[in-house]
Amino acid sequence: NAGVMQNPRHLVRRRGQEARLRCSPMKGHSHVYWYRQLPEEGLKFMVYLQKENIIDESGMPKERFSAEFPKEGPSILRIQQVVRGDSAAYFCASSPTGQDYGYTFGSGTRLTVV
């Protein structure tokens, strides 16, 4: 079991570009969660997805951010027109049922906007 896989590990984007972050859950897990950790801050919930459905997006900024988890393939967190304030570590976690909270996190994607 390869665990939760995130790529890329590091991503550098210029202001105004798009960032795409990928997360492949653990085998057999159909629930995916995205969290963001700004420098010197705690992890903040962004979005919770199940295959082909967004269950809870209460932590997503209203503009420029979107997430999907298609039937086939990884979950994608997409940030359009990035700004310097988007620079952060983005972590993905997965769980098998959505009812247990001992999540396993991926190693994260560190986004730097220059």
Added chain:
Amino acid sequence: RKEVEQDPGPFNVPEGATVAFNCTYSNSASQSFFWYRQDCRKEPKLLMSVYSSGNEDGRFTAQLNRASQYISLLIRDSKLSDSATYLCVVPGAGGGNKLTFGTGTQLKVEL
């Protein structure tokens, strides 16, 4: 009260010391709690789950006080490798099926 609040730290302790972290939470309906460990620039990793009054795993003991709405983590016989940030985590503190993380307490174990 913040949803999840932790001691700010950092805690600098000598090797072999016993150290305790506290965490308070605001949602009295929360039933389960977690301590995660995060090493510098890495992903958080589950350290302990707390479902009843407490849990013990080797040198680590987590205790829960529902009446006062706080959770504690005790580390005995600290090792250099225990140096990390310890995150208190409460499911659904913000509502819904998600985790709410405290900002973490940094521990530095020194020779």
